[in-house]
Amino acid sequence: MVLMVFPFTAAAQDTGLKSLDTSDAGREWMAVGRLDVNGAGFCTGALIAPNLVLTAAHCMFDKSTKQRYDPAQMEFLAGWRRGRASAYRNIRRAVVHPDYVYDGVVSTERVRNDVALLELEQPIRNTTVIPFETGSRPQKGEDVGVVSYAQDRAEAPSLQKVCSVMARQQGVLVMSCDVDFGSSGAPIFSFSQGRPQIVSVVSAKAEVQGDRVALGTTLEESLVLLRAELAAGHGFHQDPPPGVSRITVGGKRNETGAKFVRP
Structure with missing residues (x-):
């Protein structure tokens, strides 16, 4: 898999973000x-x-x-x-x-x-x-989620609970998560243990065969x-x-x- 890394951009695709703008939701x-x-x-x-x-x-x-x-x-x-x-x-x-x-x-x-x-x-x-809590590195294909703020949602975080780990290479996780300006440092969660555990941190956007993905470190x-x-x-x-x-x-x-x- 060849990665083409680039800066966060304003463009973001609709990938099922849920706003956590109320006390109950968040x-x-x-x-x-x-x-x-x-x-x-x-x-x-x-x-x-x-x-x-x-x-x-x-x-x-x-x-x-x-x-x-x-x-x-x-x-x-x-x-x-x-x-x-x-x-x-x-x-x-x-x-x-x-x-x-x-x-x-x-x-x-x-x-x-x-x-x-x-x-x-x-x-x-x-x-x-x-x-x-923090958890171990997720496996390829495992479902993960991200909670983040971003330039178009600076006043409340959003949850994306349907992205997945596409690859693991050289200590970097490649994930199909929606990130943008402000998402840097956002926690990536695994739900495999029945409760959210942080397994990565959002670092950058990248491109894989024309598709935009999120990159994160392993913890x-x-x-x-x-x-x-x-x-x-x-x-x-x-x-x-x-x-x-x-x-x-x-x-x-x-x-x-x-x-x-x-x-």
């Missing part, structure tokens, strides 16, 4: 939220622990300057719909995959490591916002690495206010680590 998905970035755009993220949000690594970088954003410029809006969120949290620290390099080029090699963990300033302990090994980075104190913290000196362990290393874009 109750099961409140831990999916909008990640607002620098007041200029947004990605999608999902809570996997009371204080941890999973998203795409490229969401951490400015596509124009290729510089990382200060975590203070980001806010996670859990369950955001119609102007309100179930919880609002600032970001304390962010870690990206150790092998992720941000250079603005979209490729399958970049997609494989396009994953990040964000540590919230305060945990979300809300009985309506329950963190998702099992990546999450182990990201949790180890957090435990070791690595990642980038909020920049200190003027006149305040702060030493961050691992900060220098991650100044040069990142990946590609398309939030």
Whole structure:
């Protein structure tokens, strides 16, 4: 299978998206939220622990300057719909995959490591916002679903529960899911265990024999690495206010680590 990777585009085909714009429709998905970035755009993220949000690594970088954003410029809006969120949290620290390099080029090699963990300033302990479990890599042909925000549905997420895994190659999942601007970082769910488990994160769109598909990273090994980075104190913290000196362990290393874009 030959992949032709390209940026997110405004065009999207009708693939059975269901809007989760009411409390009843979105109750099961409140831990999916909008990640607002620098007041200029947004990605999608999902809570996997009371204080941890999973998203795409490229969401951490400015596509124009290729510089990382200060975590203070980001806010996670859990369950955001119609102007309100179930919880609002600032970001304390962010870690990206150790092998992720941000250079603005979209490729399958970049997609494989396009994953990040964000540590919230305060945990979300809300009985309506329950963190998702993560699961093992889905098999080819397995049905999956995606919950995401996008440029034409920024005020409420949508669920597509009928896409499937078309291929697995070099650590990348190729899926028939409908994604667009804002879908970066959106959780891909498996339902094989009877409850939604996150098995991938949306990274980019691609083309396979003329059909547009979604690309995502596999999570099992990546999450182990990201949790180890957090435990070791690595990642980038909020920049200190003027006149305040702060030493961050691992900060220098991650100044040069990142990946590609398309939030």
